[in-house]
Amino acid sequence: MLIRPMRDDDIGAARALTHEELQLSRSATRPASLPAPPAGPPTPDWSGRWERRAKHLLRHDAEGCWVAETDGEVVGVAMSLRREKLWGLSAFFVHPQAQGAGVGAALLDAALGYSQGCLRGIIISTADPRAARRYRLAGFTLHPTIRVAGTVDRSAIPVVDGVRTGGPGDQDLCASVDRRVRGAAHGVDHEFLCAEYGLLVSDTFTGSGYCFVDPSGSPVLLAATSRKIAQRLLWAALAVSPEGADVHVDYLTADQEWAVDVALAAGLSLRTEGYLCLRHMRPPAPYLPSGAFL
Ligand SMILES: CC(C)(COP(=O)(O)OP(=O)(O)OC[C@H]1O[C@@H](n2cnc3c(N)ncnc32)[C@H](O)[C@@H]1OP(=O)(O)O)[C@@H](O)C(=O)NCCC(=O)NCCS
The missing domain is CATH 3.40.630.90 (Aminopeptidase)
Structure with a gap:
């Protein structure tokens, strides 16, 4: 497995694996994730906005955006941003078939490298226990959240x-x-x-x-x-x-x-x-x- 900086031509694959993961998380046996895309194949609205967001982050936060690659396939993505002295994690997904094997830990480490020099950190976590485990181990306080x-x-x-x-x-x-x-x-x-x-x-x-x-x-x-x-x-x-x-x-x-x-x-x-995960801030x-x- 290779962790490398994300490029523009990874956006389609990263969007596809995110969509696949979010569709799976709709089923009762998986933790839910919001905001989820509409059920079924990706709609042009959802895909378009996801890709525009990824392009925006790659343009302004290239050092905060990473992918994991196995046999030439993108199997995970982490996109983070830095605004003034605040670092935030904007997206963090690993392909369902690659989860639980350390890909997420390596991606999060790479994205956290971009937080150097920041005073505070913020992440919005799904209810996925793997995500919560990663964030707490990275020093974030987990504040349980209400969704309406x-x-x-x-x-x-x-x-x-x-x-x-x-x-x-x-x-x-x-x-x-x-x-x-x-x-x-x-x-x-x-x-x-x-x-x-x-x-x-x-x-x-x-x-x-x-x-x-x-x-x-x-x-x-x-x-x-x-x-x-x-x-x-x-x-x-x-x-x-x-x-x-x-x-x-x-x-x-x-x-x-x-x-x-x-x-x-x-x-x-x-x-x-899920949780609002914060580091050095209320x-x-x-x-x-x-x-x-x-
Ligand atoms: C969250 C996610 C990105 C983490 O990636 P990953 O490759 O699965 O993460 P890792 O394998 O590095 O770490 C998972 C940790 O949880 C543990 N774990 C695995 N299954 C678990 C379970 N069912 N309950 C609790 N912990 C579990 C693993 O042992 C590992 O901990 P360790 O490294 O201390 O042993 C990935 O699981 C995912 O895409 N989840 C669904 C989408 C999501 O919720 N994304 C987060 C958005 S905020």
Whole structure:
């Protein structure tokens, strides 16, 4: 087995093995992973976004992206990023037939090499015990997470003031909220997120915040300087959801009760799954991390 830097021409194989693994994890006998691609063959939407994200990371974080190769085949991938003094793991998958044999340990070691000089680290873990074992052994604290899903009770949506549509010009505002809440801005990821998702912004006398939201009304990334503003932004995101759409709010630690309360009021249901894994930092709050950009 060879661990080597990832290249652009590995993206298709890495995407395919990730898709295969996520499809397997849908079955009851395997730990679930979110956000999962739609059941069946990869949809152009899911594949396209996965590949654009991988290209973005290879462009900005080439030293953080690694693959494992056996007999010329890509059998594992780890992609990590570094934003200011924060390191994060964006993707970590080993082909189902190669799992449990040390490939993941070697890939994670390579990706962690890119964390040198960073003060803090962040990973979102699935419920897979192999992943949790790797992260704890690498010194991360495992914070169990709540995941919320369902369809929004539209009669519960309040009138939300002080939230507007944002765009690339809001990068400074978002960066300053990020630094205050999680100690590092998202930098180049802001542009990527603006191109892929809607952006809601709140900037008032009492504080500010932002939320990237997907077309289903699910928040992709949210940060705010107060719980009140975070709740407003989350309601504004849920209000975007089309009638009957499946909405999810992921990776909530107990520190995000403001979000749990909104979710319950919106008629969504809670379950526990996976961990927010942090090194040298407390869970940022009020904050909903992005699985890909943390
Ligand atoms: C998580 C993942 C990337 C790890 O890769 P891997 O090649 O399986 O990892 P390794 O073999 O290096 O390490 C797995 C560890 O868990 C242990 N392990 C294996 N099966 C296990 C089980 N059922 N329960 C608990 N531990 C288990 C192994 O012994 C090993 O520990 P050790 O090195 O201390 O002996 C891979 O399993 C995977 O793709 N899982 C599904 C997708 C996923 O959840 N990815 C994580 C995204 S956050």
